[in-house]
Structure formats: structure tokens, C-alpha cells
Amino acid sequence: MIDRLIEKIEKTKNPTVVGLDPRLGFVPGFIKEEAYELYGKTPKAAARAFYEFNKAIIDAVYDLVPAVKPQVAMYEQYGPEGIKAYIDTILYAKEKGLVVIGDVKRSDIASTAEAYADGHIGRVKVEDEVHEVYHEDSITLNPYLGYDSIEPYMNHCKAYDKGLFILVKTSNPNSGEIQDLDVGEEKLYERVGRLVSKWGEAVMGKRGYSHIGAVVGATYPEQGTRLRQLMPHTFFLVPGYGAQGATAKDLAGCFDQNGLGAIVNSSRGIIAAYQLEKYKNKFSDKEFAQAAREAVIDMRKDLERVL
16 A cells, blocks of 8 residues: 555545545535535535535546545444435545545454454455445544554455555644653654654555554644654655645655655645635635645645655
8 A cells, every 4th residue: 555655646646635524514515505405504514415425526627636535434423315416426546546544543452453454455354255345545544542452453454455554743733731741761653653653664665665654743833743753664644734824845854855755744734625724715605625635735845845
């Protein structure tokens, strides 16, 4: 997976991942009304609206970006119809040649981790038949339970060419309450970074990076630079750009000397661009996908300043 991701980044000249984190407030009224006419104001209608919204965004940006990252919580809240929209979105993105990072942040003991791993990046067995369920290329994980909660996923990375991005230093304001605690002579996020780097040695790609990556928030540039030093063979998934306040200059330390090593997420700054002051006078609600495309182009230009 990591080699495919790097190839896509090089082909598009753009280390941007579009976060497909829809909310009803982001979906234009005409899409919602069509869904409500079919299904009423129900979870099924919300899921239908999300899928139609996502398809339009994907159609507008698939030639500009290497990957998309749907956040499962936005879909799960609507029950089985929402999960169907999540899976359908993944399948549609893969039809367009995009790498898909499922933002699921799972964490549990080994036996439960095996079930999560089988469902999301492995295969499930139903008697003598084997099925792929969610179809993600990579997923996010929480390492709080330690190695035995991560190991089941690593086996699937090898078997099915899949990837992981493990939380190391997150972008939220209160991440330091736990992640910045002193552990001996280093911070906890540094200790976790070392562990993730060590785990990744077992599943290295051909381009010098492991299939096991790290989530490193752009809102903490000094920590990002430190983690790049500690984790030279770990690819970073970097949230926090745009809506959360980070700018291109905050990202420089996350990349390697060749301008690789990281993929930067933007969610509402792209999918809801038509609502932003910068774009709303240029694009109508029905042109939301064109606004998303322009936002991707603007983000690529911004990132070029630090690559």
C-alpha cells in the first residue's frame, strides 16, 4: 500500500488527502431535498445524500489527489444505511484509482483486534467462503493497548498489501494532556513514535517506508519535526491543516529531504469549500464540487512552498 501511495503522490505532485467527512450542513440543499423526497427525513436519506455528495467530490478531484480519507463516525451515526454509504464511497473512490484511508481509529485487545482487522483490511470467513467487507487500503489505529492490539493488523498488511496509520501526536488542542507526559527522559508521544517505528520494521515497502505509518498533527510543528528525526522510515498522515489552523509552513518538518514522507489531510476546507468566504462568491451551491476542485488546487500550490 505504501508504495502505491507514494507513486500516486509523485504522479499527482500533490501530498493531499481529501477527508470525506460529510455532515448534513455541508451537503447542498438540492441534494438533501432529492434524498428527502425519496426516503423522508430519515437516516436512509442522510446516507443517500452523503453518497451523492461524496461521488461529486470524488469526480471533481480524483485526478488531482492521491487519496481520500472517509471518517467512519460520520457514517456510523446513521446506522446500517450510513455504513453502506461508507462502503459504497470507498468502492467508488477505488474505481477512480484513489488510495483509501479508512479513518476508524480502532483499538482493542487481541481477539477483538483480530475481528476488526479481518473486517477492515483482511478477509472474513463465512463457512467455506471468504469475503472482503470494507475494502480500505489503510486504516487508522489507536496504540494505547500496546503491541498485541496492533499485531493482528500487521499480518494483513503483509498478506493483502494494506497499511496502517497509528496515532502518535494528534492535532486536537488537548492532545498534550496525555501525549506530552514525561516518560523517563522523553515525552510519551516520542516513546510511542519509537514503538511505531520499531513495529514498522516488519512490513517495509520497496521505497524505504513502512506500511505502518503515524498520525502526526500539523498543529504541533516542533513535535512533527522531532518525530521525523525519530521515525525516518515512517510515513506520516498529517491532520490539522486549514480549518484546524495549521498552515503550510507548519508542515515542513514532517517531510523528508526529498519532499516525501507525509500526506496532508484537509476535510471541510475542501468538501465544504463552497461555503467558505474565499469561494462562496465564485461558486453556487450547485457548483460545490468545482469549488472543492479549486480548493485542492490552491492547497497543492500552498504545499509546494515547503516541498
